[in-house]
Amino acid sequence: MKTLKYVVVAVGVATLLIGGTAAASAGSAGVRPAQAAPSCGLQLTKSVNNPRPILGHTVTYTIRVVVKCNIDVIVTVDDSLPRSLAQVPPGEQLRWQLTAPAGQQVTRVFTVGASPPGADGCNVKITNTASAAAQLPGGEGAVAFATASVAIVTACVPSLPATGKRVA
């Protein structure tokens, strides 16, 4: 049946186009018009309030995710801290989920407190990457994926200088 074959092909095209640009297919006369191909836009940004923290001091990471898909998706955001960062306070959430209904733009902001405890010394660059993955509600594979990184460089605090008499 020609009509059935067209529908099957349309579904196949939709699968291939997930995450890409939406492309509508024109329907033939007497044939149900194909829906716009599913597309999913996922934007992830990450920032830190102090890019040069003193060892042991707390920094706050802010993760912002913007989802705009023409299909319903569930987005999972992960922010796994590298070994050189300790979570402050410990045990807080580092994974979040949000739902984004089709056609709506959903924006969420998450914050994470962390501290470079000093195990690796000062003047060390620590890069922290967050990721976000959008999935269909049925739990099928990711239809969109994004990552965002931000780096800090740990700062040193010396002891106080000796500025008294010096024999020249």
Add this chain to the structure above:
Amino acid sequence: MPWRRTAMLLALAASLGACRGVTPEHAARIAPPSPAVPAVSGAPAAERHGTPVRLSIPKLAVDADIEQVGSDPSGAMGTPQNYRRVAWYVPGVVPGENGDAVIDGHLDWVVDGRAVQGVFWKLDRMAPGDEFDVATAEGELLHYSVTQLQLIPDSADPAQYGLFATDGEPRVTLITASRAPSSTRT
């Protein structure tokens, strides 16, 4: 080389009031960054944007070159090689940026067995509201107003006093030894 550590240090905190271009006559007096950066740990070799090169304190008739220092082998902030100069802690905050940029200078010095006054000999005469300028190699003139004078035990944790902080409003701390170790003046 023998050192005598004083029991207290004098820290003068100042907030950034304004940033403006350097006048031609002032620019002529601005020395280029000292090429002889002491070999200290943590001191980046490359010149950074806004590198401070000159400190001017009109009230004290101070007009001094700014050296670049890091930490000495003991972990203390380095000091100027010369009692007429001051030194900026390079691994810390750059003057004009958020946080506490620290500049130290000698209180006194001994030359041929004779004591001489260092560049910060009269730093304790400064008072809140007094002003000074930091000129940068890039031609900026950062204008500061004194907010606080504080005596700090030399064994103290600088971070407890907000020294070397890397966040907060832009400020500069001028630091030297205290002439009155037993004083409780703040």
